[in-house]
Amino acid sequence: MPRIITVSSGKGGVGKTTFAVNFALTLSRVAPTILVDLDTGTSSIRNTLDTPVNRDLYHFFRKGQPLSDCLTRLDHRCDPHNLFSNFSFVAAPKHSIEEITNWSDQSRWKLVHAINQLPAKFIILDLRAGLDANVIDFLPLSNSGILVFTPHHPAATLAAGDIVKSVLFRKLRFIFSSDSPFFRQHGSMAHEHRLVNDLLDQVEDVYEEGLSSLDDFLEDLQNSLGDNPYLKAITNVVHSFGVYFVLNMFDGVNESYETAVKPFVQYLTENLSSQLRLTNLGWVVKDEAIHEANCARRPILLQNQWRKTVVETDLDPIMRELAKLETSVLGLPKPQEAPDTKTPEDVLLHISDQSPLDRQLEILNSMYRTQGSLQVRNNFAYLAHRALHIVRSLPADTFGQSRLLTPLEIFHKIFPHTPPSI
Ligand SMILES: Nc1ncnc2c1ncn2[C@@H]1O[C@H](COP(=O)(O)OP(=O)(O)O)[C@@H](O)[C@H]1O
Ligand SMILES: [Mg+2]
Known part of the structure; x- marks a missing residue:
């Protein structure tokens, strides 16, 4: 490879x-x-x-x-x-x-x-x-x-x-965009979804008062929602980056x-x-x-x-x-x-x-x-x-990448089990 x-x-x-x-x-x-x-x-x-x-x-x-x-x-x-x-x-x-x-x-x-x-x-x-x-x-x-x-x-x-x-934010935005399979799967959690995107905005925007790091963000999410799929997904992305x-x-x-x-x-x-x-x-x-x-x-x-x-x-x-x-x-x-x-x-x-x-x-x-x-x-x-x-x-893609990905491929890389039609 x-x-x-x-x-x-x-x-x-x-x-x-x-x-x-x-x-x-x-x-x-x-x-x-x-x-x-x-x-x-x-x-x-x-x-x-x-x-x-x-x-x-x-x-x-x-x-x-x-x-x-x-x-x-x-x-x-x-x-x-x-x-x-x-x-x-x-x-x-x-x-x-x-x-x-x-x-x-x-x-x-x-x-x-x-x-x-x-x-x-x-x-x-x-x-x-x-x-x-x-x-x-x-x-x-x-x-x-x-x-x-x-x-x-x-x-x-x-x-x-x-x-x-x-x-890092490109990847998180992909996961939490409104047309992502993650959102579809957990679509019933509309409140959580809005909250995650609002908090991400706060971390990304250094001019905004509020959360300054993804660590604070994860802590906030844990406090307000308890264990949940969002917390798990973001923790995974951040800790394996x-x-x-x-x-x-x-x-x-x-x-x-x-x-x-x-x-x-x-x-x-x-x-x-x-x-x-x-x-x-x-x-x-x-x-x-x-x-x-x-x-x-x-x-x-x-x-x-x-x-x-x-x-x-x-x-x-x-x-x-x-x-x-x-x-x-x-x-x-x-x-x-x-x-x-x-x-x-x-x-x-x-x-x-x-x-x-x-x-x-x-x-x-x-x-x-x-x-x-x-x-x-x-x-x-x-x-x-x-x-x-x-x-x-280390496995492929941990350092460098095995191929450059288009946005659609990124989607399928993050969500490998999504049917191609989505
Ligand atoms: N380790 C080094 N020691 C001395 N000069 C260097 C060193 N690395 C780069 N340079 C010089 O610094 C300048 C910028 O390097 P360059 O590789 O073109 O940077 P970049 O691609 O980031 O713009 C060049 O003039 C290069 O010759
Ligand atoms: Mg150069």
Whole structure:
């Protein structure tokens, strides 16, 4: 089953594209990987890779070419030893073309359908900044994809939090919309239904006095209605929702904790819930060499001296440390214990007594013990192997997604037993 992993940040300039390109290159050493540039206004990926592009999204949208014919492989100059032959990318058009930069709904679903058909194990989507439909519709339903933010950009941390909020509320709104099967099933509870939607409005709208988080909301619901199907459904959605993030331009545990992780976790706890499953995937240090490599259109992992990272590094010690970290600190099951047939809700999640903030600090420290002594160039190897470990440990759709869903498919995903006519 493919894993489609979206990389987003809410804000621009935090290193989304830098991360997406190098992450995809690393994953391609393990399995076929396609990187898709969905930041169609800036054509950033083609500007980062010094490789001629014959066909891109222009040919897909305007010339009717299949998306799988619009793939570009690295040419000899970028990959002289053919080490990344499993990597290809779909470039955005050379310059902005209004119709392609701002897709219509119809174009977007055409693209979604084509991305779902791409022949790769990993499909990495580099999203644009912002929170419009051209971002939200590519984000997973049950997790955040990968969020990139940086200790150097406080507004980016809050923008990443807003992505989590948008995805979570999209799912809750689906469940509690008046034409949802949930509503039909519990339609006799019209009073409860109105109440749930009113309370959701209050949580979502930060200008409104009243409930500020989904935790308060659940408590309120419990107090006014007692145990009921609404409470159960919302609790399930919130407690099984996964947030995965990467810190770019990392500058040490304390600095990153104080200026990025802490405000991020506080935002989520205060506005959404303290029960979300937060996973810090790792970090990329701030290094001028990374920036220079981008400017030279040869990403850092394609530079001679860095290529070794993903090709020659002995990954066993990293993997051993990761296995320990995942089971002891993050509480993930061992890979073989989590068959793909389980739903995210079935997976036994480690419930910690610690506050979400203490937990994140402990994770940062544990990762630093593992990673701090590693060479800068191993950051991407670490991140990719952590992602692989999670892919192997958790059921499909807990991290990334197995396919992008249309609204109708989302409906059936949430309510699998609904007859197709509804
Ligand atoms: N870890 C890093 N160290 C140094 N410079 C970086 C790093 N990550 C990104 N940059 C630089 O920051 C700028 C923004 O990065 P980019 O990946 O284009 O961000 P985004 O896709 O979020 O807009 C670029 O000039 C890039 O070269
Ligand atoms: Mg970008």
